[in-house]
Amino acid sequence: AEAQKHVHRLEEGVHFSSEGASSGDSLMDLVTLLSAVTFSVKTVGAMVRCLGLPRSAGAKNVREANEAANETWIKSLTASRACSLLVSEECEEPIAVSDPGTGQYAVVFDPLTGLAEPPTQDMGAIFGIFRQLTAAGEEPSLMDVLQPARQLVAAGYAVYGSSTMLVLTTGHGVDGFTLDPSLQEFVLTHPRLQVPFAGETYSINEGYASSFDERTKLMLETLKEEPTLDGAPRTCRYLGSMVPDVHRTLLYGGVFIYPAHAGRPMGRLKLLYEAGPLAFVAEQAGGEASTGRKPILDIQPESVHHRVPIILGSEDDVSLCASHFRTAPWGS
Numbered sequence: 001a002e003a004q005k006h007v008h009r010l011e012e013g014v015h016f017s018s019e020g021a022s023s024g025d026s027l028m029d030l031v032t033l034l035s036a037v038t039f040s041v042k043t044v045g046a047m048v049r050c051l052g053l054p055r056s057a058g059a060k061n062v063r064e065a066n067e068a069a070n071e072t073w074i075k076s077l078t079a080s081r082a083c084s085l086l087v088s089e090e091c092e093e094p095i096a097v098s099d100p101g102t103g104q105y106a107v108v109f110d111p112l113t114g115l116a117e118p119p120t121q122d123m124g125a126i127f128g129i130f131r132q133l134t135a136a137g138e139e140p141s142l143m144d145v146l147q148p149a150r151q152l153v154a155a156g157y158a159v160y161g162s163s164t165m166l167v168l169t170t171g172h173g174v175d176g177f178t179l180d181p182s183l184q185e186f187v188l189t190h191p192r193l194q195v196p197f198a199g200e201t202y203s204i205n206e207g208y209a210s211s212f213d214e215r216t217k218l219m220l221e222t223l224k225e226e227p228t229l230d231g232a233p234r235t236c237r238y239l240g241s242m243v244p245d246v247h248r249t250l251l252y253g254g255v256f257i258y259p260a261h262a263g264r265p266m267g268r269l270k271l272l273y274e275a276g277p278l279a280f281v282a283e284q285a286g287g288e289a290s291t292g293r294k295p296i297l298d299i300q301p302e303s304v305h306h307r308v309p310i311i312l313g314s315e316d317d318v319s320l321c322a323s324h325f326r327t328a329p330w331g332s
């Protein structure tokens, strides 16, 4: 009973709004979906914690771990009977849920991202929840997921690091929860998370610098030369795992950039289940996320695996970086 006092169950901690849900059913469906997400995060988190063990102890390799994580998310979201269409980073095509129950939602997700062999860095998961556009009872279609991220009803990410964190929003601010392993409950540890207006770190893979276009090179020089608002020099932090790189940026300020470059003319990161949901969280937390030309949230997805360049983080830092692209887009 004592331990339970400090536990804010996720549903109590998450701020819902009645206007977001058209009816009691769909609000309950949203709560049910978020419960399926927390179950998936706990389950995959337990698997991730064992990745470094020998195979004799049941450790999985990268392929097996990605498949197991994907299967966990698909099964728990399907079992919720609160959604009718799923898009996973691990699946080429969307998955229509055979018996969607009352579900009027479509869920996009990356079940496990940043996994390297051997597991040397923090990993994560990303999700976004759209309200279905097709009428109830009709077969779901691509239009239910090819929506700009500004239409998201909820979005968030899990970080598998020194602790397991779940950071999410339902469109009314951002809350961060930390898994208490003894209780296996998410505790509200970062209520109303706000991105600092400016920060000291920039996060970009400078290994590609020779293939950056002139504007990106100039942007990088500016980040290196221009001190922060309080006169401090900037420093580079890059894990090569988007979720912890973005998480650090949102908590402490700064900017995460995955630019377009000669090898990747549209960048590497996917709009639907990476850039979009994280941009939604960033804006809800008072930060910004841009392609350099326009907000990520306003990009119309052209396909399920549509890639976009991304500049995400503190308002002041994103604005400084995006200013280099206002006259012409990446790659010009």
Ligand code: P6P
Pocket (backbone or CB within 6 Å): 113, 114, 115, 205, 240, 241, 242, 243, 245, 258, 268
């Ligand atoms: P690069 C991980 O594989 C990932 O998809 C993102 O999580 C990460 O930000 C990016 O790739 C790293 O890519 O080209 O810098 O190794």
